Amino acid sequence: MPKGRTPEEQSADPAAQEMLIRAEMLGIDTAFSRADANPPCNIGAAGMCCKLCGMGPCRLTKDGQRGVCGATIDTIQARNLIRAIAAGSAAHSDHGRDMAFTLKAVANHEAEGFVIRDVAKLRRVAAFYEIPIEGRSPDEIANQLADLFISQFGQQRGEVVTLIRATERRRALWREQGVMPRGIDREVVEALHRTHIGDDQEPEHILHHAVRTSLADGWGGSLIATDISDILFGTPAPLVGQANLGVLKEDMVNVVVHGHEPTLSEMMVAASQTREVTEYAEAAGAGGVNLSGICCTANEILMRQGIPAAGNFLQQELAILTGAVDAMVVDVQCIMQALVSLAERFHTKIITTSSKVRITGAMHVQFEEHRALTIAKDILKLAIDNYKNRGETQIPDVREDLIPGFSHEYVNYMLGGSYRASFRPLNDAIMAGRIRGVAGIVGCNNPRSRHDFMHTYVTEALLKQDVLVAETGCGAIASAKRGFLLGEAGLDQVGPGLREVCETIGIPPVLHMGSCVDNSRILTVLTQMAQEGGLGDDIDQIPAVGLAPEWMSEKALSIATYFVASGAYVIFAGANPVSGMPGRVPESTRVEKYLSSGWEERWGGKLEFVDDPDEMIRRALEHIDKKRAALGLPEYDPNRFGASGDGRTRELEALPMLERRAAIYGRSGG
Ligand code: XCC
């Protein structure tokens, strides 16, 4: 067995390190130690293995070698990649479909405990699709909107209707290139068909359909999921929250919700606040129920209800290791099978709730929306009953405050106020060079790289370079734990121009925009920036980049692809599933070249895999500067701004009169 890394090498997060030491002492394995003990298969990792039929699996390790059917390495890599993208698109979109059915049930009063919380958003969204709103009740509108959304999944011809939210120029390009998704499910099915033995075999042609499959996710299923979540649970606006394992409480019943869908978790929030449940908890000798989240479910209830996040993907096991989690309630996606055997070492109950997910050894309580509130209460009572079984606990005393909740609607509002909501101030700040550009830093954790390190390293570096950062998913939680999501507090680590903007508007330098399906919010923001004027007329002209420094899930590959197809430059670090080239000196593979220069020619965006964080940052800034130059904007100058803003004012106020004068006039007059 290879020698494992130390806890400091495994994670950059002190709370995680503390739990990793505890795991070692208790002789318990985690994803971190399992990653050390299972080095990745270097053939599979580089996309050099095909197992699409029973004549294989074929491993192409020698120069010029082909599979039994004659498949080349390029075809195999393209097929593997599109299959991953199809799985990612399916996961996000199936989540969107479930949300659409929930919306329908709520409109028909068949969902216990749910109401339409954001009628304004319902009306706004309905209006996009020309659903009549005047003189109609929210239920009527919601019913028609739900039907429209549901029909998009099984639609066979035409265009998925939600794509009208993209810029006109982009839609024209997608039509011309033949990648407008016809129906959300149809593109996923076709991706599977095309990669069956003996079908599509030209790598570029396969990957062209990968684009269509991913567009059905980002501009289809994911966008639907985000819009419905806002309609049902409220469009996020900034509030105060907390993140990291220190949000677990010694004297309360700790229930951790983990997974992706907001439906059950929102109901758990409501149930935890009922008298019935609080009294039940008190009777069990606890101070109450303390709800927290892991992964994207955490993001959903964090940004809407301020429910704390116990951590990101790699902290799901670590939460149980505290010994203080009375129940972990999971729905779909990113749930490690290891939770069950780990929980057996403690008293924690693992409860699965989705009809799509069972884990051997876990308890299953089927979630049904027509009894949602009752089921949520039942689950909380199971957790409360389990409180007395707690053994020795160790909760790291590590937590950080944060301000999440930057929906595109709120960003719009905060920039212009209710009467003049607009992206003008943001565009102006970029045009002037106060903000150099924008970065979306998103995606998972991966135990093959130091937990949270890459996320926080690139985030910090780009902030210093006056790049405004928007984050989602586990990356957002990484930044939250590092304190980048705080208003004033985070600003000492930020470039001078960006600091001025943040202070003037009153925002943190990193905007938490939600869960992974909420990457659709970043698409919307970029589109609005393009439509506002001054930064070109499409996403590929905006000085913006997308980074996923610790990716691991297939959903991340789908996200990367729809961002590229929307015009963005996307950089991934870590695993590169298309890098293998048997028997030759490593240079770019045909597929790598196509994802980079080939896609850039077609879409104005490209996907690259870069391992070194400094190289990632260098390429991101180079790209931003290139886009600035193409727009004819002034070259970015780090010394030009920073002479105003609250920070500077406070500094000046602290000076004696004469020095203050010299500082003010010396600076602005010079
Ligand atoms: Fe999963 Fe969404 Fe990745 Fe985190 S970021 S590990 S996908 S929870 Ni989506």
Ligand code: SF4
């Ligand atoms: Fe091998 Fe071809 Fe079958 Fe793939 S499809 S496993 S390369 S024979």
